[in-house]
Amino acid sequence: MLESLITSKTRLRLLVKFFVNSKTQSHLRGLADEFGESTNAIRKELNNLTKAGILVKESDKNKIAYMANVKHPFFTNIQDIIRKYLGLDKLLEQILERMGEVDQVVLVGDISKGIDSGKIDVVVTGDNLNEDYILSLSNRIEQIISRKVVLTLLDERMVSTGLILFDKEVGA
The missing domain is CATH 1.10.10.10 (Winged helix-like DNA-binding domain superfamily/Winged helix DNA-binding domain)
Structure with a gap:
């Protein structure tokens, strides 16, 4: 569009x-x-x-x-428009909706460097994350945003050079 x-x-x-x-x-x-x-x-x-x-x-x-x-x-x-174009708003919405107690959502890989390779790598950190939901979520998000999505779950918070889309501690 x-x-x-x-x-x-x-x-x-x-x-x-x-x-x-x-x-x-x-x-x-x-x-x-x-x-x-x-x-x-x-x-x-x-x-x-x-x-x-x-x-x-x-x-x-x-x-x-x-x-x-x-x-x-x-x-x-402009940043909001570009992030919507890539589907990052929908991705974040879907993750936060039913994933459990999400601490962070961090964009890593090519897209975090501004390279639209068609693949979005995301790390989700938190306690008691809904691992069953994550399996169905990847496919659903891929259909919504027309890009390959790779979700990785971690228990511990991460310090990353990636792009933080959500951080419970910071409130963003």
Whole structure:
């Protein structure tokens, strides 16, 4: 559905890259390699998004690093749209609904780095998690969001470089 609003596939991939996890930074050549596209196509979209204030750039020696502009007035809105596009809102809703005493829901793997590989890896931590429900949940979520979902259950809280979608302790 978002593809009909954002007709440039490169622009959509850049928005996913930078707005799934606002800490993501990348360089032109790295993006070109990751997307398998020419540097010119990537540069054009980076310039458009930077000119609009959606991305910011920083000089890093001889390279320019791009990242989401967290101070942009529409930052939260864009991030919400991208997360809904990927189905992360539905995923979180389904996990919290009947999983038991969930402490954390952490996005790990490619998607936590802004790479939409079609697979979403999620770690759920907590006590007395409903393990039977988890087996049916993966398939149900995959049908809802049209992406492969791998759920991992842990008893202990984790410290991760992943993206925290929910943390009971922090209240987010």
